[in-house]
Amino acid sequence: MTSNARRFDAVVVGGGHNGLTCAAYLAAAGLSVCIAERRGVVGGAAVTEEFHPGFRNSTASYTVSLLDPQVIRDLKLAGHGLVIRERPFSNFLPLPDGDYLKVGGGLAATQAAVGKFSQRDADALPAYYAMLERVASVLRGMLGATPPNFGAGTARDVVSLVEVIKTAKGFRALALPERRDLLDLFTKSAGEILDRWFESAPIKAAFGFDAVVGNFASPYTPGSAYVLLHHVFGEVNGKRGQWGHAVGGMGAITQAMAAECTARGVVIRTGSAVARVLVKAKRAAGVELESGEVIEAARVVANVNPKLLFQRMVAPEHVPEDFRARIDGYRCGSGTFRMNVALSSLPSFTALPGATAQMHHASGIIMAPSLAYMERAYFDARTHGWSREPIVEMLIPSTVDDSLAPAGKHVASLFCQHVHPDLPAVLPGQTWDDVREEVADLMIATVDRFAPGFGASVLGRRILSPLDLEREFGLVGGDIFHGALSLDQLFSARPVLGHADYRMPVAGLYLCGAGAHPGGGVTGIPGRNAAREIVKDARRRRH
Ligand SMILES: Cc1cc2nc3c(=O)[nH]c(=O)nc-3n(C[C@H](O)[C@H](O)[C@H](O)COP(=O)(O)OP(=O)(O)OC[C@H]3O[C@@H](n4cnc5c(N)ncnc54)[C@H](O)[C@@H]3O)c2cc1C
Numbered sequence: 001m002t003s004n005a006r007r008f009d010a011v012v013v014g015g016g017h018n019g020l021t022c023a024a025y026l027a028a029a030g031l032s033v034c035i036a037e038r039r040g041v042v043g044g045a046a047v048t049e050e051f052h053p054g055f056r057n058s059t060a061s062y063t064v065s066l067l068d069p070q071v072i073r074d075l076k077l078a079g080h081g082l083v084i085r086e087r088p089f090s091n092f093l094p095l096p097d098g099d100y101l102k103v104g105g106g107l108a109a110t111q112a113a114v115g116k117f118s119q120r121d122a123d124a125l126p127a128y129y130a131m132l133e134r135v136a137s138v139l140r141g142m143l144g145a146t147p148p149n150f151g152a153g154t155a156r157d158v159v160s161l162v163e164v165i166k167t168a169k170g171f172r173a174l175a176l177p178e179r180r181d182l183l184d185l186f187t188k189s190a191g192e193i194l195d196r197w198f199e200s201a202p203i204k205a206a207f208g209f210d211a212v213v214g215n216f217a218s219p220y221t222p223g224s225a226y227v228l229l230h231h232v233f234g235e236v237n238g239k240r241g242q243w244g245h246a247v248g249g250m251g252a253i254t255q256a257m258a259a260e261c262t263a264r265g266v267v268i269r270t271g272s273a274v275a276r277v278l279v280k281a282k283r284a285a286g287v288e289l290e291s292g293e294v295i296e297a298a299r300v301v302a303n304v305n306p307k308l309l310f311q312r313m314v315a316p317e318h319v320p321e322d323f324r325a326r327i328d329g330y331r332c333g334s335g336t337f338r339m340n341v342a343l344s345s346l347p348s349f350t351a352l353p354g355a356t357a358q359m360h361h362a363s364g365i366i367m368a369p370s371l372a373y374m375e376r377a378y379f380d381a382r383t384h385g386w387s388r389e390p391i392v393e394m395l396i397p398s399t400v401d402d403s404l405a406p407a408g409k410h411v412a413s414l415f416c417q418h419v420h421p422d423l424p425a426v427l428p429g430q431t432w433d434d435v436r437e438e439v440a441d442l443m444i445a446t447v448d449r450f451a452p453g454f455g456a457s458v459l460g461r462r463i464l465s466p467l468d469l470e471r472e473f474g475l476v477g478g479d480i481f482h483g484a485l486s487l488d489q490l491f492s493a494r495p496v497l498g499h500a501d502y503r504m505p506v507a508g509l510y511l512c513g514a515g516a517h518p519g520g521g522v523t524g525i526p527g528r529n530a531a532r533e534i535v536k537d538a539r540r541r542r543h
Pocket of ligand 1: 474479481
């Protein structure tokens with residue numbers, strides 16, 4: 001163990017976008033901060049890397065909407081070169097019968113597209129969007145607040161009560177039917193809600209896709225409606241509900257954050273894997289790296305998945321037994337399989353032929369025609385290990401960003417669900433390393449069914465199975481959100497009841513990543529909220 005002479009006010013474990021955000025706010029409050037990141041590049045799941053000679057793309061997360069506008073402003077991300085472009089169309093769904101649905105381009109255009117399948121559904125769209133927006137606005141009001149920390153102890157429970165009253169403000173502004181919508185979206189299945197609103201399959205699939213992204217579940221699993229809601233609270237350049245592309249890929253966001261951190265004096269150390277959190281006199285006192293080097297600090301702020309933190313980095317004797325048991329039971333595991341492919345040409349879809357760039361090439365292309373298809377994909381993955389008819393979303397960012405691929409060529413992100421996060425549990429003796437190439441071929445073949453010739457256009461590919469996501473980024477069970485977004489793991493219960501205020505059960509230890517409220521996605525919000533609580537404690541010299 002070798003000690004680094006400098007002692008920091010805070011050491012951040014992990015340089016994901018939340019770790020960077022937290023560090024930037026802490027530095028702005030005058031704290032000296034060091035970030036220790038295991039990989040050779042900061043950004044965590046929001047990075048851009050070359051995956052085939054001359055072809056770059058966002059490696060894991062690939063599309064932006066949830067990034068908090070205040071974080072964009074406070075961290076001066078535009079000043080550091082961040083440009084976010086809106087998608088011209090939200091979604092394109094090629095259908096197996098050769099038809100297609102386009103969603104986006106304005107309400108009238110979407111209504112006309114949906115009207116081909118059901119006039120009743122087209123007529124229902126404005127009310128559906130309005131309902132979703134009303135509930136999303138209540139959710140927005142809750143994101144930036146520290147959740148009520150029930151059960152933490154008398155003094156904090158009083159603070160929690162005040163927080164509840166504040167949070168409830170948005171709720172109280174709703175009329176009774178709207179409160180019922182909110183309850184439905186927080187508790188029911190997306191399928192149940194969508195079946196009530198719509199009768200035609202394609203529009204239900206377009207909306208229902210958000211309910212299964214990163215959520216190893218059927219769209220008919222209770223609680224999946226919340227995952228759908230979690231995907232609609234964002235905005236792009238002030239336009240609510242939109243998704244967009246960060247020019248240069250998602251790494252442009254985190255490189256801009258890192259630039260602001262550096263400007264504020266944060267020390268960023270890459271290639272610095274943390275082995276354990278040091279605890280002295282019952283207080284977090286720094287970290288020991290895998291190299292044996294010690295970084296001393298007055299407090300430790302963890303950007304990593306809470307399971308990783310408490311199962312591998314904090315010695316069990318420092319944590320109450322019940323808390324440890326709850327962390328062991330904290331559910332992690334997305335059913336996602338992520339690929340990047342380098343393409344010699346754009347795909348030509350049977351439903352809308354043509355390999356010269358058109359609007360639909362620049363949208364989120366969803367290959368999953370119905371909720372029933374998605375449900376089958378889930379059950380198939382549960383029993384077979386992966387769905388033999390998977391759900392594939394494809395984005396081709398090079399259609400809106402020519403910095404990613406050589407002229408005339410393209411890169412595509414394939415985000416595929418459902419695969420079993422714990423393969424050996426279904427196929428004893430097999431791991432994702434044994435089947436990743438076979439499953440990658442299946443994903444390509446799935447796109448090929450809708451766009452013949454796609455497979456032949458693939459020049460190179462990078463595959464991330466759930467196991468790869470865990471090994472590469474520390475995403476336990478490949479969980480893209482650092483833990484399932486289910487009601488029992490949200491708000492006051494994230495990650496564990498009594499510790500939703502970013503303070504962990506060791507004094508001076510905090511959680512600032514997606515395992516804290518309000519959960520996953522490239523938002524920057526857990527990082528910002530955690531920094532606020534840490535600064536409060538630093539000023540009052542408590543925790
Ligand atoms: C495949 C995929 C697709 C996604 N798509 C989207 C999307 O399109 N849009 C969106 O908004 N969200 C998306 N998400 C979710 C989003 O990317 C994550 O929820 C978010 O990036 C989490 O950020 P974070 O900073 O909390 O944690 P992370 O990004 O996970 O960062 C944690 C950091 O800790 C580091 N670390 C791990 N172990 C150690 C150690 N021992 N020592 C030091 N450092 C360590 C990791 O290397 C990493 O840099 C996606 C995620 C994945 C995986």
